Amino acid sequence: MPSGWSAxxxxxxxxxxxxxxxxxDSKDGHSSPSGSSSGSAVGVSAGYAPLAIGTxxxxxxxxxxGRAALYTIKPTIGLVPQEGIVPIxxxxxxxxxxxxxxxxxxxxxxxxxxxxxxxSFTANLTGSWSDISVAVLDPEQWRFPAAWVKPVDGAEAQIxxxxxxxxxxIKSKAKKFVDNVDLISPDEFTVDGENSEEVITxxxxxxxxxxxxxxxxxxxxxxxxxxxxxxIQHADVEMPPHHPRQDTFIKSQNQNTSPEEYERHLAHxxxxxxxxxxxxxxxxxxxxxxxxxxxxxxxxMATGGGYPLCAMPLGYLEYNGRPFSVSAIARKNQDDLLVxxxxxxxxxxxxxxxxxQLANLS
Numbered sequence: 001m002p003s004g005w006s007a008x009x010x011x012x013x014x015x016x017x018x019x020x021x022x023x024x025d026s027k028d029g030h031s032s033p034s035g036s037s038s039g040s041a042v043g044v045s046a047g048y049a050p051l052a053i054g055t056x057x058x059x060x061x062x063x064x065x066g067r068a069a070l071y072t073i074k075p076t077i078g079l080v081p082q083e084g085i086v087p088i089x090x091x092x093x094x095x096x097x098x099x100x101x102x103x104x105x106x107x108x109x110x111x112x113x114x115x116x117x118x119x120s121f122t123a124n125l126t127g128s129w130s131d132i133s134v135a136v137l138d139p140e141q142w143r144f145p146a147a148w149v150k151p152v153d154g155a156e157a158q159i160x161x162x163x164x165x166x167x168x169x170i171k172s173k174a175k176k177f178v179d180n181v182d183l184i185s186p187d188e189f190t191v192d193g194e195n196s197e198e199v200i201t202x203x204x205x206x207x208x209x210x211x212x213x214x215x216x217x218x219x220x221x222x223x224x225x226x227x228x229x230x231x232i233q234h235a236d237v238e239m240p241p242h243h244p245r246q247d248t249f250i251k252s253q254n255q256n257t258s259p260e261e262y263e264r265h266l267a268h269x270x271x272x273x274x275x276x277x278x279x280x281x282x283x284x285x286x287x288x289x290x291x292x293x294x295x296x297x298x299x300x301m302a303t304g305g306g307y308p309l310c311a312m313p314l315g316y317l318e319y320n321g322r323p324f325s326v327s328a329i330a331r332k333n334q335d336d337l338l339v340x341x342x343x344x345x346x347x348x349x350x351x352x353x354x355x356x357q358l359a360n361l362s
Contacts, residue, residue, distance in 0.1 A: 031322040034064040040098050041068035046358040051099045051108050057088045057201070059299035061096045062311035066294040066325030069313040069352040071105045071342055072098045076332050077306040080112045087212050089204035091266070092197075092303050100352060102342045109339070124340040127347035132340065133176035135285050137183060137292030139163040144295045155319045162315045163293060163326060169348060170291070178285045183292075184277045186300035189269055196265035196272075197304055202252040203262055209252075224253050273304030278329060288334075289341055294327040302329050310338045312345040313352040321356035 033042050037054025044052045045068035054061045056074040065072035073096050080095045087093055097108035106121035115121060139160045143149075171177040189196045210223045221227050228249050231238040239246065257265075278301055281290055292298045294311050302309035311325045328341045 031067065031317075031320060034059075034067045036060040036064075037098065038064040038067075041065050041070055041072075042358070044068065044070055044098055044100060045354050047354070051097060051104050053095055053108070053112070054098050055085055055093060055095045056299075057092045058197070058303040061094075061098065062294050062299060062309055062325075062327050065098050065311045066313070066327075067323055067355075068098075068358075069316075069323035069325070069355060070098050070100060071102055071310070071312060071346070071352075072096055073105065073109065073308060073310040073335065073338055073342070074302060075109070075113065075335050076308045079308075079333070079335060087205075087208035089201050090208060091200060091204065091306065102339065102346045105342065106339050109335070113335075121336060121339045124336045125343040126340055127343050129170060129173040129175070129344045129348070131175055132289065132337075132344060133178075133287040134170055134174045135178040135181040135281060135287040135290045136167050136170070137290065137296070137298070138180045139293050142183075142292045142296040142298065144297075149295060152317075152319055155317050158315070158318060159293070159324050162324075166314060166326065166349065167291075173344075173348065176287060178287055181281050181285055181287075181290065183281050183290060183301070184272060186273075186297040186304065188272045188276070189300070189304060191265065191268045194265070196269040197300060199255075199257060199265045200262070200269060202248070202255045203257040205248075205252040206255070224249060228253060269304045273301050273307075277301055278305055278307060279331070282331060288337060289328045289330045291326055291328045291341075294325045296327075298327050298329060305332070307332055308335045308338050310342055312342055312349075314349065316353075316355070323352075323355055 037056065037060050040052035040054040041064035043049050054064070054072070056062065061072045061074045074094050075096055077091065077094055082090060082093055082095075085093055085095055095112060097105045097112065099105040099108060102125055103122065106125060109115070109121045110117075143156075167179065171179075186197070206224050209227070213219060213222050213224075213227065221230050228246060231246050231249075235244065278290065282288070290298075299309065301307070307329050309327055309329050311327050313323055313325050316323050328338055330337045330341075
């Protein structure tokens with residue numbers, strides 16, 4: 001799936017969107033590299049490139065980075081220009097760096113954000129937790145459901161155990177530490193039986209993707225409707241047997257959201273993710289960041305609120321060697337703070353290593 005096209009397939013098969021495993025993975029021990037920036041992530045982890053740029057709408061940077069043992073950040077919406085990104089939603093889309101080290105991440109983020117050298121993100125590579133106040137999420141509660149990530153005996157327990165061990169280490173080093181904070185769930189995005197993030201995504205996709213296609217110099221595909229028809233006419237190459245559907249495109253094309261409904265859903269999404277969600281926790285507990293499992297609803301909280309979100313490599317499953325990670329979320333425009341958090345993480349925990357499946361390539 002091309003970068004920037006996260007969730008353009010069938011949202012009901014969320015394993016392909018949110019980083020789950022294929023239904024038959026337990027038979028051969030393999031795991032999905034996640035989506036949608038998995039190509040960028042695997043390429044860097046395998047040593048084909050020293051760094052890469054991916055895009056995220058909801059989870060498409062942090063989830064594949066987590067499964068490739070990389071550092072990444074989904075910047076605050078608007079920090080990195082959206083021009084040139086195949087769009088889903090201007091409210092949610094962002095490009096970000098995917099790297100093996102925090103220095104590489106900060107240097108590439110300077111380029112993406114057109115930072116002046118005097119304001120370089122590299123200035124935040126302190127390697128210290130001493131001035132960072134941290135709240136953490138319960139890893140038993142904050143994880144993708146079984147419909148998205150197939151549980152494997154022992155793997156889930158290992159992830160929870162190692163995340164808790166990491167929390168204990170951070171607790172001993174951070175300026176302040178608050179355990180198991182009560183961040184509201186993305187389940188609360190639903191209003192009147194509809195998920196507000198999905199409503200906004202589908203409404204924006206039809207408008208934004210059509211505008212993008214209309215602006216191409218050479219293309220016979222000029223609208224979302226054209227794209228749907230093109231995929232049908234070229235199903236042998238555009239709709240592979242393992243995923244032969246374009247349900248999200250069709251839902252977007254068929255959805256007719258009035259301006260009043262659109263604004264109601266956007267306001268609801270912002271209120272839940274921001275005032276009732278991230279802002280409430282940060283203010284109530286007097287902390288700077290919230291840390292939790294990457295494979296969790298934290299990705300949607302960042303999407304709903306327009307917040308920066310990063311991923312940091314933690315461990316490797318005994319089951320098959322697949323990496324897993326944690327993420328941190330901060331207030332809007334506090335990308336510098338997340339770079340500092342990633343730097344502290346890198347200085348505290350063992351050096352990342354390539355997944356064993358890629359070890360001979362990197």
